[in-house]
Amino acid sequence: MLLYLLLILTCSLFVGEADGRVTWNRTNLTLGSQDCPGGYTLVGTKCLMFEIFASETHEEARYFCHDAKGELVAITTATDFKNLVDYIHANGLFGRTFWVDGRDEETEGVWLTASGEVVPSGTPFWAAFEYHQQPDNALGNEHCLSIPSDWFLYMNDVVCSNKKNFICEATVQTQEEAASAALVPFGPSAVGGRVTCPDLFVEVGGLCMAFVTWAEVTWEDAGQVCAGLSGDLLAITDIEVLRALYLFIQTNGLSGNTFWLGGSDQESEGTWVYTTGEPVPMGTPFWGLTDMSAPSQEPNGETSENCLAIGNFYNFRDYSCGSVFYPLCVYTG
Ligand SMILES: [Ca+2]
Ligand SMILES: [Ca+2]
Ligand SMILES: [Ca+2]
Secondary structure (H helix, E strand, O other): OHHHHHHHHHHHHHHHHHOOOOOOOHHHHOOOOOOOOOOOEEEOOEEEEEEEEEEEOHHHHHHHHHHOOEEEOOOOOHHHHHHHHHHHHHOOOEOEEEEEEEEOOOOOOOOEOOOOOEOOOOOOOEOEOOOOEOOOOOOOOEEEEEEEHHHOOOEEEEEOOOOEEEEEEEOOOOHHHHHHHHOOOOOHHHOOOOOOOOOOOEEEOOEEEEEOOOOOEOHHHHHHHHHHOOEEEOOOOOHHHHHHHHHHHHHOOOOOOOEEEEEEOOOOOOOOEEOOOOEOOOOOOOEOEEOOOOOEEOOOOHHHOOEEEEOOOOOEEEEOOOOOEEEEEEEOO
């Protein structure tokens, strides 16, 4: 693909030199940041088409996308997911349920895209209530992947013969996508090589974190504990850091613990800020869901819950600041 782009680039420069009157330039000929095939819109690094007037089964939706020289959109990184959710909100598309690429009909519980890529499991992708996370194959034959607005666009497995709106992704790569694919492994830790952390801290998502599982304390005291370690309560602003943290917790025997983060709305109800002064990102894919029978999204505690913690499935939830959890510190030096 890179070679192809280089070829196009070379050709366009050649055209420019060969004929001064030619008004083409590189942006006309390559898939630049504004350029997607007809009908497609650039969302993050992907060219997407939102089918809001068609309602099809998962299979029919797939054929529709093929006809449009695409495939159902594959969500394989937390950043892709966040870009998609943000775009849906920003463009008045919220309120629908969309099919996206992913099925587990070959092997129950093994979620693959049409091209055979693994659909990531867990947080921050799949809908998580307090004690339950999708996929659940609830009807016994839920083998297709959807992002329903009534579950705040978190992933859910549903019956493939349902009819839904859907999102296609152009199968040609954008320049940005080709560039980001070249940056392997993905994520903050890939930038600038390995991070060296002081004692008690471990590198997660490019940050030095301490999981203080020897002190179960209030939010206020958790901040003091972190200060004592030359740190601060962790502020998560990048969804890739939440993903890296989730994977670290799952693979290092830390699941089941609840940790304080540095977010609070104590100063002004509903305005969530970290102790670092940065705003706490709101909505999907950061904050968890409550009450599967009538879903709503955290934060939900109004003035009785003003402090941010992560437990169970490790999406954001507000708790009473007087609850006792473990501090999750980030090294500030
Ligand atoms: Ca389900
Ligand atoms: Ca509150
Ligand atoms: Ca809450």
